[in-house]
Amino acid sequence: MGFGVAFTPFNVMMAFAGVMVGMLIGALPGVGPPSGVAMLLPLTFGMDPTSGIIMLAALYAGTMYGGTITSVLINTPGESASVVTCLDGYQMALQGRAGPALGIAALGSFIAGTIGVVLLMLVSPLLARWALSFGPPETFALMCLGLTTVTLLTGDDALKGYISMALGLMLAMVGYDIISGDARFGFGIPEMMDGIDFLPVAIGLFGLGEVLHDAEQVGKAPVPKGRYGLRDVMPTALDWTRSKWAIFRGTVLGFAVGMLPGAGPTVASFLSYTVEKKVSAHPEQFGKGAIEGVAGPESANNAAATAAMVPMLTLGIPGSATTAIMLGGLMMWGLRPGPMLFEKNPQFVWGLIASQYIANVLLLILSTAFIPLFVRALRIPYGILMPLIITFCITGAYSLKNSVWDVGQMLVFGVVGYAMKKLGYSPAALVLALVLGPHAERALRQSLIISDAGPGIFFLRPISAVLMMLALLAIAVPVTRALRTWVRAG
Amino acid sequence: MHNADRITAALLLAFSAVFSAAALKYYTWWGDSGPGSAFLPFWLGLVMGALALGLLYRTPAESAQWMPSREGARRVLVVLGVTVAFVTLMQVIGIVVGIALFLAILMRYFERQPWWLTIVISLSAAGMNWLVFEHWLRVPLPMGIFWTS
Numbered sequence: 001m002g003f004g005v006a007f008t009p010f011n012v013m014m015a016f017a018g019v020m021v022g023m024l025i026g027a028l029p030g031v032g033p034p035s036g037v038a039m040l041l042p043l044t045f046g047m048d049p050t051s052g053i054i055m056l057a058a059l060y061a062g063t064m065y066g067g068t069i070t071s072v073l074i075n076t077p078g079e080s081a082s083v084v085t086c087l088d089g090y091q092m093a094l095q096g097r098a099g100p101a102l103g104i105a106a107l108g109s110f111i112a113g114t115i116g117v118v119l120l121m122l123v124s125p126l127l128a129r130w131a132l133s134f135g136p137p138e139t140f141a142l143m144c145l146g147l148t149t150v151t152l153l154t155g156d157d158a159l160k161g162y163i164s165m166a167l168g169l170m171l172a173m174v175g176y177d178i179i180s181g182d183a184r185f186g187f188g189i190p191e192m193m194d195g196i197d198f199l200p201v202a203i204g205l206f207g208l209g210e211v212l213h214d215a216e217q218v219g220k221a222p223v224p225k226g227r228y229g230l231r232d233v234m235p236t237a238l239d240w241t242r243s244k245w246a247i248f249r250g251t252v253l254g255f256a257v258g259m260l261p262g263a264g265p266t267v268a269s270f271l272s273y274t275v276e277k278k279v280s281a282h283p284e285q286f287g288k289g290a291i292e293g294v295a296g297p298e299s300a301n302n303a304a305a306t307a308a309m310v311p312m313l314t315l316g317i318p319g320s321a322t323t324a325i326m327l328g329g330l331m332m333w334g335l336r337p338g339p340m341l342f343e344k345n346p347q348f349v350w351g352l353i354a355s356q357y358i359a360n361v362l363l364l365i366l367s368t369a370f371i372p373l374f375v376r377a378l379r380i381p382y383g384i385l386m387p388l389i390i391t392f393c394i395t396g397a398y399s400l401k402n403s404v405w406d407v408g409q410m411l412v413f414g415v416v417g418y419a420m421k422k423l424g425y426s427p428a429a430l431v432l433a434l435v436l437g438p439h440a441e442r443a444l445r446q447s448l449i450i451s452d453a454g455p456g457i458f459f460l461r462p463i464s465a466v467l468m469m470l471a472l473l474a475i476a477v478p479v480t481r482a483l484r485t486w487v488r489a490g
Numbered sequence: 491m492h493n494a495d496r497i498t499a500a501l502l503l504a505f506s507a508v509f510s511a512a513a514l515k516y517y518t519w520w521g522d523s524g525p526g527s528a529f530l531p532f533w534l535g536l537v538m539g540a541l542a543l544g545l546l547y548r549t550p551a552e553s554a555q556w557m558p559s560r561e562g563a564r565r566v567l568v569v570l571g572v573t574v575a576f577v578t579l580m581q582v583i584g585i586v587v588g589i590a591l592f593l594a595i596l597m598r599y600f601e602r603q604p605w606w607l608t609i610v611i612s613l614s615a616a617g618m619n620w621l622v623f624e625h626w627l628r629v630p631l632p633m634g635i636f637w638t639s
Contacts, residue, residue: 046627091536163502166538170509173534182517184527207544208573215569215600216562258588383600384607388597388615390573391589395619399586407577415570422558423494441530449524482548 002225003354014051015355018058019362020370025059026066027374029428032080033063034321035206035430039392041199041329042399049333050351056326057309057352058359061113063322064265064305068298069374072098080299081265084273088286088293095289100235104243104291105298106367112251112299113360116306118471119255122354124342130316131287131339136450137457140443141467146317149260149476151429158478160425171196172437173333179445198328198434200397206321207393208231208410211386235291243295246276249297258304259311262319272300277305290413306356313341313349318435321428328435335350370391436455495545502542510535565600572596584634586624590616 025036029353037056044052067082072089088198092101134142151161174185175195186193235243252273257268276296277286286293311317316338318324330337335345342349397410451457459465510532518526557568576592583591593612598604603611623629 042629043622043627051593159541159548163538163541163545166541170506170531170534170538173513173531177517180518180527180621182527184517184531185512212569213568215565216558247513381601381603383596383603384611385568386600387596388611390569391592391615391619392607394573394577394580395585395589395623395629395631398580398631399623399627402579402630404580407580411574411577414573418566423498444530445525478566486548 014055015058018055019062022059022062023066025071026063038202039487041226042396054355082298091289104235105412108295108299109302110364112303117302119357128339128342136443137464141464143440144471164429165433168433180272200406204410204413205417235263246292246296250296251303254300255307256301258307264305268300268304269297272296324432386483499542499546506538508534585631
């Protein structure tokens with residue numbers, strides 16, 4: 001059924017456009033997957049939701065690969081999931097082997113993406129069926145787990161992560177209360193009473209915020225000279241023998257990690273690198289241009305990007321900042337992500353899954369054929385790129401509701417995003433909390449209404465008790481660590 | 491970083507206190523059958539307050555450089571200023587003309603792109619914007635006084 005939906009000429013075109021734009025966005029330093037998805041989301045409003053999500057999902061896959069190009073060529077990751085690729089990828093480029101590094105990454109991404117879609121197809125319906133039995137307490141516990149793990153894993157400062165999350169939840173409280181109808185924190189401004197839309201916030205934090213941050217330091221590393229034609233990017237037979245198990249391990253690991261709420265591609269790529277270094281017969285080559293160090297993490301991040309769709313579609317809990325924005329998009333199209341999605345909108349779900357196969361094939365073709373083009377794109381001076389990105393942020397925010405108010409909101413959050421980046425707060429946790437906030441509140445209040453034991457209800461039902469315990473663990477780990485250093489410091 | 495953290499913590503502490511207090515004052519704590527609209531906001535304010543106290547009293551980690559250089563700060567302010575001016579004037583001059591001007595100004599300011607390139611890029615970007623949003627997606631962009639349709 002899915003292929004019938006995905007193979008319409010328009011949807012294939014959308015997948016093509018998504019992969020192409022995604023690779024470009026991934027390749028441009030300073031614009032990562034979340035900003036790309038946030039800026040392009042307005043373009044999809046005029047479309048059928050299925051075509052819209054096909055484009056966004058293809059874009060996500062494209063950015064995963066695009067980020068690799070800059071990691072290898074200029075030692076600057078285009079997005080966080082390609083940070084580890086710098087370690088060995090750039091070393092390979094310095095040795096004149098940038099071509100094979102990019103080639104093996106493309107091949108690994110293709111294999112991992114394709115296996116990932118098969119797993120997605122097998123796992124999601126099972127998970128959705130299981131999640132159908134969830135009541136409000138389980139939903140709330142699941143959201144707590146999603147929020148705490150994302151916060152814990154997206155930054156290196158847990159306290160600041162939780163502050164971002166709390167701020168996001170507080171912003172989510174603005175606007176009409178779904179149960180009582182109170183207009184909360186509206187200050188009598190009609191636009192405020194409708195609540196704070198996540199899209200202008202996401203475009204501001206990720207798009208404008210990043211641009212402002214980068215505007216501080218203009219000037220960048222030169223692209224190493226080399227040849228990037230089709231023949232030059234083909235890995236040798238030796239490269240392939242060295243990489244094939246790394247690709248396979250990366251795929252499995254990436255998918256498993258990507259499914260967890262919050263973990264996502266970045267964590268997957270780091271784990272894969274660690275594993276490859278551990279199992280390697282020559283760990284001393286890592287960091288000096290070992291091809292496994294590129295193949296493993298690059299496969300892992302693509303598998304994880306695919307796997308991140310599993311909790312988003314089946315549970316309505318996004319696994320990463322990018323899927324959080326996609327989830328917001330789904331809600332805007334009037335779809336309710338969660339277990340019911342598979343029953344109510346099968347065409348949407350299977351169309352999306354089938355289109356992922358197509359996107360992966362397109363990705364392989366485009367990435368090998370168009371590497372020279374993307375290498376050239378890297379040479380676009382930042383002084384031209386930056387103003388262009390800003391105009392895109394402005395029109396994108398405006399087109400949401402045709403209102404200048406949203407553009408203003410986007411500007412405010414652009415400044416907030418800049419400050420957050422400077423001071424080490426995670427914008428991903430804020431956006432996720434803003435998207436999940438209203439749903440978490442509804443689930444919390446419904447649970448307390450049906451409960452005879454007050455908040456005890458979350459610990460009396462087995463599934464929600466386990467989820468809650470895990471969420472508490474995610475809070476307890478950094479707290480105990482902080483207390484220990486505090487005690488030691490006297 | 492420590493001073494920046496202290497200032498942030500103080501601001502967050504004040505914000506969370508006002509947030510919780512306002513929730514209690516203006517909204518209902520407990521409705522007919524369950525928690526009302528003040529319930530979660532009040533607790534969130536409390537949680538944020540606790541987090542801010544944690545930030546205020548914890549041992550400072552490393553003192554990373556967080557203040558932008560004088561040159562960096564100037565760049566950021568210029569970009570921000572031009573952007574704010576553009577958004578303020580958007581209704582009057584229209585988004586298409588606005589984009590062309592905006593791009594031209596920033597491209598000349600950063601790295602002094604040659605004039606011919608500046609003109610080609612700003613005009614084509616403005617045109618693309620019109621084509622994609624106004625023409626294909628039918629978003630009624632503000633066209634301003636230079637355009638009447």
